[in-house]
Amino acid sequence: MRINHNIQALNAYRNLAANQSSISKNLERLSSGLRINRAADDAAGLAISEKMRSQIRGLQMAERNALDAISLIQTAEGALNEVHSILQRMRELAVQAANDTLEPSDRAAIQAEVDQLTKEIDRIADTTQFNQKILFSGSPEGKAFAETRSSAISYVGNGTWQGVVTAKPTNPAEFVLDFSRGFGMLSQDEIDKKTFTINGKVYEIDAKGDGISDTGHIAVNVTWNDNATDDSDAVANINSLLDALKNAILNNDSTFDSTSSVVGASDNNDNNDAIITNGQLRLVTAKPMSPKEANGINVSYDFDPTTEVKSLIVVEEQALVPETFTLTFSDVPKNGDVLKIDNLTIMFSDSMESGYSPSQGQGTATIDVRGKTVFDVLNDIEQVLEAAKADGTHQPVQALTGFSVVGNSLILSTDRTDDGGLFGSSNGLEFQIIDSDFEENKGKSLKLEMQIGANESETLEFELSVMDAASLGLARTADHKTPLSAGVNAQAGIDVSSSAQAASAAITVIDQAINTVSEERGKLGAIQNRLEHTINNLTTANENLTSAESRIRDTDMAMEMAEFTKNNILTQAAQAMLAQSNQLPQGILQLLKS
Structure with a gap:
């Protein structure tokens, strides 16, 4: 008899642990309804079951496809x-x-x-x-190797889609009228009844106070020194006209904002050197404008632009928020197909190796499409665009703000606004697809x-x-x-x-x-x-394969319940025997008493 090692208790404990593990698995299967809950339950069965599941789900989707x-x-x-x-x-x-x-x-x-x-x-x-x-x-007509839903791009014939993509302007335009000394030295007779036409409205100068010549004109009432002899007289006349013209325009045209301002003319210390700082009227539009919209606001006048008045339009060609559009590839481009992005021309070939070649303000690239998938071609296009974007010397894609590839789509963006230029001479991001055999498919x-x-x-x-x-x-x-x-x-x-x-x-x-x-x-x-x-x-195939997969993966609830009952009884018996075996060393005390 031994005290340090109770072999009977160890044996009972081992059997108890095994029975409890079996019960745990029985409960897991009964609660989940699955015979295989992890690969260890049946490694081979799991592999077979997963293959069957692929087939079952494929059959279900194929049935939906057939219905479609x-x-x-x-x-x-x-x-x-x-x-x-x-x-x-x-x-x-x-x-x-x-x-x-x-x-x-x-x-x-x-x-x-x-x-x-x-x-x-x-x-x-x-x-x-x-x-x-x-x-x-x-x-089908309108179906090339790639297509975009941008309204700026349209079919122009011969398998060609092209257009100019632009962003919405985010800055107002500014119209500057610059008045030089020669304007301030004009007499009343020379300036009276002269006009400025701005945004379709005619502003007529009334320098004599005798009214304007046309009732459709807007009066610009100005105090004018008729006998200007030096720089200070010219400065005073210009500033008087600037204030009167600004007020007349803001009171009659909501196109321009109240932030419009006058930068007054000024003279240096020498009143007779015929040198002054020109006065300016800076008209700021109330809403953001692109170059095209700004050019639609006509500015004209009756004065000499070389010595008296000059006009200037200041407008941002770039927007704060870029315009994004997506080019989705439905097929691999063929030999002879072309993709043009800004001033970069990408040609697809089945006989030439891929490569990028820059030139002044332009860029060309060739992509070899032999044996490639759509995703391979898009990866090549992305690399070409990265090379063109990094080419700071030739800058073939200045209008391209950003680009990325997602799935079978090329996403492009630009911050350039619309200057009204046609394809080939515009400020925006020019885009062109040429499908070489499109017309043959019509x-x-x-x-x-x-x-x-x-x-x-x-x-x-x-x-x-x-x-x-x-x-x-x-x-x-x-x-x-x-x-x-x-x-x-x-x-x-x-x-x-x-x-x-x-x-x-x-x-x-x-x-x-x-x-x-x-x-x-x-x-x-x-x-x-x-x-x-x-x-x-x-x-039918789905039903039969599901039945087969169920036999592998699902629990037979009746059999599993019988197994659970057996293991539960064994566990209780093992617990009782463990208690008994723990009492066996007590017999040693009887020997010690004697």
């Missing part, structure tokens, strides 16, 4: 249903116009309706959208790819044909005879008014258009039916 695809098809098919109705009405009108009981005026009335119906087909093709994706204008079908599976390449591809009036063979120029190529550009409808024979020929053309729309609707209906089967399959 059906919604898109239903939207398209609904629009074509109306096109069918329009075509049936046009055929009815053509049959009517082919009857020789009609007079030319009757056919003209029929032609007017046909023209409007043709333009409505174009409108439907141009405006039928699903999630802002235009469905029937083809592959009129092609819109290709769509639907992700209808949980894994890569599990897709459904289909096309939406161009359904504008030109593609249906119905669009004509204003003469009703010359056909137009693909595009929402119908000027008139097919000829049904020139003769019965022309109307009869139109019936065949309209029949062909009806057949084209019928084929497109039939194709869309078949795809919709296929997608409905796809959804049923996805739902």
